[in-house]
Amino acid sequence: GAVVSQHPSRVICKSGTSVKIECRSLDFQATTMFWYRQFPKQSLMLMATSNEGSKATYEQGVEKDKFLINHASLTLSTLTVTSAHPEDSSFYICSARGLSLGEQFFGPGTRLTVL
Amino acid sequence: QKEVEQDPGPLSVPEGAIVSLNCTYSNSAFQYFMWYRQYSRKGPELLMYTYSSGNKEDGRFTAQVDKSSKYISLFIRDSQPSDSATYLCAMIWMDSSYKLIFGSGTRLLVRP
Numbered sequence: 001g002a003v004v005s006q007h008p009s010r011v012i013c014k015s016g017t018s019v020k021i022e023c024r025s026l027d028f029q030a031t032t033m034f035w036y037r038q039f040p041k042q043s044l045m046l047m048a049t050s051n052e053g054s055k056a057t058y059e060q061g062v063e064k065d066k067f068l069i070n071h072a073s074l075t076l077s078t079l080t081v082t083s084a085h086p087e088d089s090s091f092y093i094c095s096a097r098g099l100s101l102g103e104q105f106f107g108p109g110t111r112l113t114v115l
Numbered sequence: 116q117k118e119v120e121q122d123p124g125p126l127s128v129p130e131g132a133i134v135s136l137n138c139t140y141s142n143s144a145f146q147y148f149m150w151y152r153q154y155s156r157k158g159p160e161l162l163m164y165t166y167s168s169g170n171k172e173d174g175r176f177t178a179q180v181d182k183s184s185k186y187i188s189l190f191i192r193d194s195q196p197s198d199s200a201t202y203l204c205a206m207i208w209m210d211s212s213y214k215l216i217f218g219s220g221t222r223l224l225v226r227p
Contacts, residue, residue, distance in 0.1 A: 004158075006158075032213075034214075042219075043203065043217045043218065043219045043220050044159070046215070049214065093158045095158075097213075100164075103161065103164060104149070104205075104215055106151070106158035106159045106161070107158050
């Protein structure tokens, strides 16, 4: 399958700081990328859908001013958690859609801990 | 009622057993059906995806879709301890967003 990378894999930050997470499709172009968060022993919760060159579409209940998403190229999307607080601590995972609607490949995830 | 129902398990089987994982769904608007495997603290890995009813086989894995019953299955033959993970079914809602809707995941433990 196709490869999606995320950076960093783990980040610890102080409350009030901003954190940027990068998601890259390494061997294919992804017009659509998705951002999820996952709490321990729970399934993935979709936060937003990101289309290259346009504004992200956020799911209900997700603050767009807090979770800034940029999809500037066909291989890169970024998620910035602004003014992070301890309740934002979670596992953030991105995915990228391949040529087929059925092919959605996930990155390895980023574990964010806000102190 | 959730759109996609999946037994959370855990499901514990001995090595070499045939594993059957299942999901049911309520809305016929789902068209693509996927199975992902997720190891602890890792991103999900796409195992199989199917579009229509029927079977699809890949190595030790067989995915089965029955659209008339709104029921999908993943079979794992000759299960190995390395198969121990959480298995997530997922489906695509065929509206303009084509979002993935996940089941809650089934935790599988294959005992040596």
